Amino acid sequence: MIIATAGHIDHGKTALVHALTGIDTDRLPEEKQRGMSIDLGFAYQPLDSGRVMGFVDVPGHERFIRNMLAGVTGIQSAMLIVAADDGPMPQTREHLSILDLLGVSDGVIALTKIDRVETNRLKEVENEIKTMVAGTCLKDADIMPVSAIDGSGIEDLRDHLEAMTDLLEKRKGNGYFRLSIDRCFTIQGAGLVVTGSVFSGKVNVGDVLTLSPDGTEVRVRGIHSQNRKSETGIAGERCAINITGANLKGLAVKRGGWLLTPQIHAPVPRFDANLKVLPNEKKPLRHWTPVHVHAGAAEIPGRIAILGQKEISPGAEGLVQVVLDRRMSILRDDHFILRDQSAQRTIAGGKVVDPFSPSRGRAKPVRIKFLEDMMYSEPDYALSRLLQHNPEGVDLKKFSVAWNLAQEDVEALLEIVEHKMAGPEKKPSIFSKVHWETLESEVISNLNAWHQANPDRSNLNAHGLRTATSKRIAMTVFQDVLDCLANSERIVNLGPGYCLPGFEPALSKNDTALWNKIDPILREGNMKAPVVSELANQLKLDPKALEKFLVKIAKLGRVRQVAKNRFFLPEAVVSLAEIAAALGKSNGERGFSAAEFRDQANIGRNLAIEILEFFDKSGLTWRSGDTRKVLKSVSDIFGTN
Incomplete structure (x- = not known):
């Protein structure tokens, strides 16, 4: 368990941690010289159970709140420290507000410096504390009187903290590994070390991770978990991780970054969240207010876009989009704190709802409904609601990253939620069964309407x-809709386009008569169809007029234009394509030459070149030098005849 201290300057946080652990957390020379904490300090206390209790000692001065925030974001337990002689002070209240906004799940209140006051003063301060914490995350926390000077109450506090460690629910380790970097340094002979709190998942020595938001790949050389050498680090622990990588030299690794599994490296320029404004704010939070955003150990300037309303009143909550000055790694359910533009005052805090928020349409009703669905606590129910309310489908990749779902979690989720998946494997979309069937019906209806409006055209692309x-x-998703309809024979894939089963384009009487003369000649020629000039000579027609007619009926699917002056019947093209496919299959990686195709098709060299170039343009084959390879199946390119 990691416990973060909180409280006003000079209320004895560092002294109390020293009394509990024997470790002085003030490590900087300036801290020792000035007698106050400036940056984060760390201490660890081994327990009889074999577990280790860790402390993050944070600075109490208002000038160093940014450092305090880097230490408390992501922790589960806090020790709020109040000096008996002073009682609650301004930074006591601000630190308490921060803990409350971060949703700290458990904590204790240490009433320090009791050696300086009388009994009646202790009672008075205890009452002040109870009034202060009422309605906050520490409303039920025990108040433990202690003195770091004479040791009074230290053993009782240590026992209480150890009991908290045993009782506290172990932090969920599900999902991919994420560590919020709050320190980094170099050790001679070992290299770069980064430290921080593990938000989720598990890491092992030898794992390949990513430094985010930079995207640099690194490998784990060594791990110290809770100040002990270890082979692993898990959620809820503080870890120091020795990393190495080819691109680390010159990289500015610093506080505020993340060390995480590559699958969830997805830094964003904005995110949508549910925000609570502190009750003691004097004015409502207005749209486009400039702020400082604290999340993980990072601090980034940004602005607040309020969704669905113009402002959020003090003490109230609302949906917002946080627009950042630079990209940040952040996921759903991460807590964050907002401070005012001058970074002098904490004004609000909240929890991320969706890290992948749009730049446009952020306040539209459909987007608000999307966020409301994302706020459900369980991913299966949230996904079911999203599928119900989004007929255009849900991006499964973004959903799984936002929720930090490992691959096995995604597979289990899809077993529970009824869905239809479409699109590329690396970026699939999923639909509800109802919306998928509605989309299919609309395609069929639109194709029927197009046929009625264009009776002389064979297909629509x-x-x-x-x-x-x-x-x-998306076209990649829509293509799967068409493939599904074609595979179930509800529409027909003609290669260049689609038609309904049984549809035949209508020709005029004159066009029909001319086609009846052309069709036998092309059938006789089959894979050796004559050029337009030869065909015109046989029919005693003007070549240009005949070419214009052939182009017209090519759009109807009666012929395919292989070259500028040559047209084939569709079945002849399929036969030639099957010869190329057979050559490609038999020759494998070697591919096949134009001469081999010519010989197999029993046609002339010039005609073979024309046909192969047509196949290249169609996407059936790919030319490399003097050879070609088959890229797709014949039916994918030319449909079925």
Whole structure:
């Protein structure tokens, strides 16, 4: 367990930690010279149970609140320290407000310097403390009178803290590893060491991690967990991790960064959150207020965009978008603190709802509903609600990263939630069954309407069908919709486009008569179709007029234009493509040459070159030098005939 101290300057935080552990947490020469904490200090106390109790000693002076925030973000337990002679002071109240905004789950109040006051003063201060903590996260915390000078109450406090360690629910270790960096230094012979609190997951020696937000890949050389050498580090512990990497030289690793599993490296320029304004604020928090954002150990300037209203009153909560001056690594449920523009006053705090917030449409009703669904405590219920309310689908990658779900967690989630998945494997979208079926029905309806409006055209391409759809669907996802419909034979894939089963484009009487003359000649030529000039000569027609007609019926799917002056029947193209596919399969990685294709197809060299170039443009083959390789199946490119 990690316990963070909190309290006003000179109320005895460092002295109390020293009395409990025997360790002086003031490590900087300036701290010893001035007699006050300036930066974070750390101490550890081994317990009889074999566990280790750690302390983060934070500075109490208002000028060093930024350092205090770097130490308390992410901890579960706090020890609020109040001097008996002074009683609650301004920084006592601000530190308490910060702990409350961070949702610290457990804590104790140490009433220090009792050797300086009489009994009646102790009672008076205890009452002041009870009034101060009423309604906060420490409302039920025990008040323990102690003196670091004569040792009074120290053993009782130590026993109480040890009991807290045993009773405190172990922090959830689910998800990928995340460590918030609050210190970094170099050890001769070992290299770079970063320290901080582990927010989630587990790390082992030898693991490959990422420094975020920079994105630099590193490897774990060694781990000290709770001040002991270890092979692992887990959520809820403080760890010092020795890292190495090819790109570490010259990299400015500093407080505020993260060391994490590569799968959740996704720094963002903004995030959506639920924000609570402190009750003692004199004015409401208004839209676009400049602030300092403290999350993890980072401090970044930013602005607050209030969603759905113009302001948030003191003591009230509301949805906001936090717009940052630079990117930050942050995930759903992370707590953060806001201080005013001058960084003199804590004004609010909250919890992240969605780290992947949009730059546009952030306050639209559909977006607000999305955030309301994301606020449910369990991912399966949240995802079910999102699928219900988002007919355009949900980005599964963003959802799993936002919730810090490991791959096995995602797989278990998809077993529970009924869904339809579409899109590329690395960036899939998921839909509810109802929305998927509605999308399919709309495609069929739109295709039918297009046929009625264009009876002389054989097919509509994928882009045209997507444009006609009422929902904004990525092309990679929409293609899966079309493939699903084609595989179930509800639409027909003609290669260049799609049509409904049984649809035949209508030709005029004159066009039909001309086609009836052309069709037998092309069938006779099959894979050796004549050029336009030869065909025109046979039919005694003007070559330009014939070419114009062939281009027209190519749009109807009656022929395919392989070259500027040559047209084939679709089945002839498929036959030629199957010859190329067979060559590609038999030759493997070697590929095949134009001569091999020519010989297999039993056609001339010039015609073979024309056809192969057509296949290259169509995406069936890929040319490298004098050889070609087959990239896709014949049916994917040319459909079925």
